[in-house]
Amino acid sequence: MNYALLRIFDYFNAIIITYFVLANTMYTILMAISLYAVTIHAKLAARTGYADIVDSPVTPPVTLIVPAYNEQNAIVSTISCLLDLNYPEKEIIVVDDGSTDETSRRLIDRFQMMRMDLLYRESVKCKKPLAMYHNPDIPQLLLIVKENGGKSDALNVGINMGRSPYFCTVDADSIIERDALLRLMAPIMHSNVNVVVSGGVVRIVNGCMVQNGQVTDIRLPKTWIERCQVVEYIRTFLFGRPGWNFLNANFITSGAFCLMNRELVVKVGGFSEDTVTEDIDIIASLHTYLRKVGWNYRMTFTTDPVCWTECPKSMEMLGRQRRRWQMGLMQTVMKHDQLIFDPRHRLLGMVSMPFHAYVEAIGSVVEASGTIMLPLSFLIGAMPLSLFLLLMVLAVGYGTLLSMGSVLLAEATVRRYPSYRDLLTLVLYALLENFGYRQIVTFYRAQGVLSYFFGKTKWELVEHEGMEAADAQA
Numbered sequence: 001m002n003y004a005l006l007r008i009f010d011y012f013n014a015i016i017i018t019y020f021v022l023a024n025t026m027y028t029i030l031m032a033i034s035l036y037a038v039t040i041h042a043k044l045a046a047r048t049g050y051a052d053i054v055d056s057p058v059t060p061p062v063t064l065i066v067p068a069y070n071e072q073n074a075i076v077s078t079i080s081c082l083l084d085l086n087y088p089e090k091e092i093i094v095v096d097d098g099s100t101d102e103t104s105r106r107l108i109d110r111f112q113m114m115r116m117d118l119l120y121r122e123s124v125k126c127k128k129p130l131a132m133y134h135n136p137d138i139p140q141l142l143l144i145v146k147e148n149g150g151k152s153d154a155l156n157v158g159i160n161m162g163r164s165p166y167f168c169t170v171d172a173d174s175i176i177e178r179d180a181l182l183r184l185m186a187p188i189m190h191s192n193v194n195v196v197v198s199g200g201v202v203r204i205v206n207g208c209m210v211q212n213g214q215v216t217d218i219r220l221p222k223t224w225i226e227r228c229q230v231v232e233y234i235r236t237f238l239f240g241r242p243g244w245n246f247l248n249a250n251f252i253t254s255g256a257f258c259l260m261n262r263e264l265v266v267k268v269g270g271f272s273e274d275t276v277t278e279d280i281d282i283i284a285s286l287h288t289y290l291r292k293v294g295w296n297y298r299m300t301f302t303t304d305p306v307c308w309t310e311c312p313k314s315m316e317m318l319g320r321q322r323r324r325w326q327m328g329l330m331q332t333v334m335k336h337d338q339l340i341f342d343p344r345h346r347l348l349g350m351v352s353m354p355f356h357a358y359v360e361a362i363g364s365v366v367e368a369s370g371t372i373m374l375p376l377s378f379l380i381g382a383m384p385l386s387l388f389l390l391l392m393v394l395a396v397g398y399g400t401l402l403s404m405g406s407v408l409l410a411e412a413t414v415r416r417y418p419s420y421r422d423l424l425t426l427v428l429y430a431l432l433e434n435f436g437y438r439q440i441v442t443f444y445r446a447q448g449v450l451s452y453f454f455g456k457t458k459w460e461l462v463e464h465e466g467m468e469a470a471d472a473q474a
Helices: 003-047 051-055 075-083 103-111 151-161 180-190 224-238 241-246 262-267 278-293 315-335 343-361 363-379 385-413 420-432 437-453 467-473
Strands: 062-068 090-097 114-116 131-134 141-146 166-170 174-176 194-204 209-211 214-217 257-261 297-309
Touching (some): 003 297, 003 343, 003 363, 003 385, 090 103, 103 131, 103 141, 151 262, 166 180, 166 262, 194 278, 224 437, 278 315, 315 343, 363 385, 363 437, 385 420
Parallel strands (some): 062 166
Antiparallel strands (some): 131 141
């Protein structure tokens, strides 16, 4: 074997092993913090009622903004769910972003809406509404139709039309649990610090029975790709975000279900169109603005509010989703790179931003490279068998530990799957996802990073079957 080639492999292996050690050290710390945070929150939540929020005269009204593009199969179920939310005062604004299907027609027919001319004031720039529909007998629901401008533009229309001090972004293919909005509002109502963003858990609805806009029977999906995503979502939302929340260093909050202060979002110019993950970008923009003006604030994440969403059912759709998420993460960390290692932002700047930039974003390319380089190094004799086996056992073992731990923690604290058979199945898939699924997702994520560096910014549309299909199956 050529000596120079061996040296090259040695350098690559050193980089990959160093990354592996540093990344997993950080994951271990986050896991420990998250375990403590979730356990404490579960005990507090068990003793906390939400009647004070429902009955309080100072509970702020909330605008629920639902951007929709070609969501005819899900939109009626989602809006029926939102109308049924247990919250004292809410308004629901659906923004049809130039759909080419029957998204608007199905809403108009189902809720007997009529076209009306309503007052519209522009606080943030976006495309103008083309039409508005309303039913006086359902005063809290409004449909706005506009030409296509993207999700950020649709959200900005909803912000302009909303009249509440807080708004909640809701994906059009989501089901929100009945008390979830109360739980999102609880940190805002109970904190002595300005809580400007409140996010919650997102879980996968595939396999569940949905009737009249509510999840009536929680079950696991049938296919391996969907079950692996169930495990992945549990791990993401219970062994990552609670840790960052505990450290007051939240950087990612899911736009599928997130409560925000309207005035502050207007001050930063609303949602930007220069990234494909507007929910991450707005968080970074708010951090920058609030630190600049010297506010004492928090962005919270709680583990009990639940939004159920449909996950991709095919490898093609999964690839589209993960490439977009990763490209959006790269766009955001590069756009807001002034936050990285900025001591004025405390743990956000010194720990969270570097972690998301170098481990979560760029690190996916290192992981994908390692998936190829380590076996290749062994095959050409650049790595001894003992080291290769040790790395493989550690990689699989550690991934399994994280996944199994998150599943068991979820079921011990915020149990959602009532069947012990489902629990055992999840534990099994916490092991199985390490053999194939995680490697495929890593390659998709690496493609997203490379797409960013090669200047590709196209939004890859993920097609959904829709909640109404789930209703039919039920």
